[in-house]
Amino acid sequence: MELRDYFDAVRKRWLWVLAAVTVAVSAAVLINVRTTPLYATSVTFFVSTSSSQGVTDAYQGGLFSQQRVKSYSGLLTSSRLAETVVDRHSLGLTAGEVQSRVSARPVPDTVLLQATVTDSSPNRSEQIAEAIVAEFVRLVQQLETSPGADRPAIKVEVIAGPLLNPAPVAPQPVRNISLGLFLGLLSGVGLALLRGMLDNTVRTVDQMRDVTATAVLGTIPLDNAARRDPLIIGRQAHSPRAEAFRQLRTNLQFADVDKPVRSLVVTSAMPEEGKTTTATNLALTFAEAGNSVLLVEADLRRPQATSYLNMEGAVGLTNVLAGQAELDDVLQPWGDSGMTLLPSGFIPPNPSELLGSQQMADLLATLRARFDVVIVDTAPLVPVTDAAPIAAQVDGVIVVGRCAKTTETHLQVAVAALRAVDARLLGCVLNMTPHRSGAYNYYYHEHGRRRRSANPAGPARQRQAVAVPDTTEAAEDQATADVGVPVKTS
Numbered sequence: 318m319e320l321r322d323y324f325d326a327v328r329k330r331w332l333w334v335l336a337a338v339t340v341a342v343s344a345a346v347l348i349n350v351r352t353t354p355l356y357a358t359s360v361t362f363f364v365s366t367s368s369s370q371g372v373t374d375a376y377q378g379g380l381f382s383q384q385r386v387k388s389y390s391g392l393l394t395s396s397r398l399a400e401t402v403v404d405r406h407s408l409g410l411t412a413g414e415v416q417s418r419v420s421a422r423p424v425p426d427t428v429l430l431q432a433t434v435t436d437s438s439p440n441r442s443e444q445i446a447e448a449i450v451a452e453f454v455r456l457v458q459q460l461e462t463s464p465g466a467d468r469p470a471i472k473v474e475v476i477a478g479p480l481l482n483p484a485p486v487a488p489q490p491v492r493n494i495s496l497g498l499f500l501g502l503l504s505g506v507g508l509a510l511l512r513g514m515l516d517n518t519v520r521t522v523d524q525m526r527d528v529t530a531t532a533v534l535g536t537i538p539l540d541n542a543a544r545r546d547p548l549i550i551g552r553q554a555h556s557p558r559a560e561a562f563r564q565l566r567t568n569l570q571f572a573d574v575d576k577p578v579r580s581l582v583v584t585s586a587m588p589e590e591g592k593t594t595t596a597t598n599l600a601l602t603f604a605e606a607g608n609s610v611l612l613v614e615a616d617l618r619r620p621q622a623t624s625y626l627n628m629e630g631a632v633g634l635t636n637v638l639a640g641q642a643e644l645d646d647v648l649q650p651w652g653d654s655g656m657t658l659l660p661s662g663f664i665p666p667n668p669s670e671l672l673g674s675q676q677m678a679d680l681l682a683t684l685r686a687r688f689d690v691v692i693v694d695t696a697p698l699v700p701v702t703d704a705a706p707i708a709a710q711v712d713g714v715i716v717v718g719r720c721a722k723t724t725e726t727h728l729q730v731a732v733a734a735l736r737a738v739d740a741r742l743l744g745c746v747l748n749m750t751p752h753r754s755g756a757y758n759y760y761y762h763e764h765g766r767r768r769r770s771a772n773p774a775g776p777a778r779q780r781q782a783v784a785v786p787d788t789t790e791a792a793e794d795q796a797t798a799d800v801g802v803p804v805k806t807s
């Protein structure tokens with residue numbers, strides 16, 4: 318990954334970073350609120366020899382005192398001193414509690430010894446410190462006085478304190494919040510980068526092109542209105558999404574001028590990647606251009622085209638293949654749009670065998686002879702093999718991938734399945750791509766507005782297509798599932 322890739326990974330997952338920072342800072346604030354304030358009283362001792370004569374004796378005495386200071390730091394925190402303090406002073410604490418409140422630190426390369434007493438009560442902190450001072454000096458005199466001597470070899474004096482710090486030494490709100498902010502930012506960025514490095518979903522056109530080693534015929538922008546109106550009719554007819562489908566139609570028409578595409582399979586690697594909406598809207602755009610178009614609902618696992626178009630699908634393709642119905646009896650024109658639907662019919666127990674039969678091959682040949690364009694919506698390639706037999710019998714195949722959902726592995730498996738049956742892979746379509754700027758929306762909004770202003774009624778064919786009854790609530794639920802949002806259940 319390059320530096321730009323790291324930046325993009327963090328930018329795409331900025332909510333992760335924000336969540337991590339929020340949690341860390343909230344934890345720091347909670348610690349500040351719940352931690353009992355502690356107050357500290359400090360005192361500084363000066364350790365020296367009782368007497369010295371000459372420079373040499375003074376130097377040696379200073380070294381001796383420095384060595385003693387290290388020992389006295391342990392004496393200050395010893396249980397013996399704590400027990401003496403508790404016995405002679407009424408503090409309301411046990412020896413262990415006093416011992417836990419005292420800390421000592423020798424100042425390096427000096428004969429100074431600093432002691433600190435911390436307690437939740439500032440008054441008691443001072444009381445303990447005063448008791449420590451009195452008993453520590455007395456204990457040192459006792460320990461350093463040799464038998465028969467009238468004075469100790471080491472003298473301890475208080476040169477500063479006891480001094481109470483009026484501000485609590487704990488908690489430290491600024492430090493804790495700053496530390497929480499830093500740790501939250503660090504963990505959030507780390508998680509975002511890790512997710513980015515482990516993420517193998519297809520997000521860009523270049524990535525899709527590299528993974529499939531084929532052309533990317535178009536990108537369909539993400540449109541929240543598609544959840545409610547999956548078809549590019551009515552108010553959606555002049556949206557950026559509708560123009561993207563028209564661009565896809567144009568690219569397919571010029572994919573190979575020597576071998577024009579008249580029959581086309583639209584499939585995907587996995588479910589909920591938008592293949593049915595792509596197939597349906599592509600059929601509408603071909604019909605809009607004046608072609609007689611047939612949309613074949615050949616996804617016999619989860620047929621959804623009939624729901625999008627608000628049509629009956631109980632009798633259709635499977636009935637024709639089984640010899641239970643005539644083709645003309647099951648074809649359903651969609652208004653006066655120029656598009657006809659061949660519904661799926663009943664769901665068979667063996668969809669792969671039925672779609673790979675000779676009857677299906679003969680039916681496709683018949684349909685190509687009757688319609689200008691035949692678009693076949695099939696099941697996804699990775700979970701089942703239904704699409705592979707049909708793909709080998711049509712003029713071309715396009716694979717739909719959903720941006721930030723379809724993985725590179727699934728896309729590679731889907732393409733390999735098509736190449737295994739020598740299907741003619743025309744290219745791929747990256748669906749539900751995020752908008753990168755407002756220029757695209759502005760251009761097509763103005764373009765659509767001018768078209769409506771120039772011809773308020775619109776083309777006759779388009780007007781007639783819009784007059785088809787609105788999609789039912791059940792169809793809206795199916796459309797919702799196809800674009801990857803939660804499906805309504807009864």
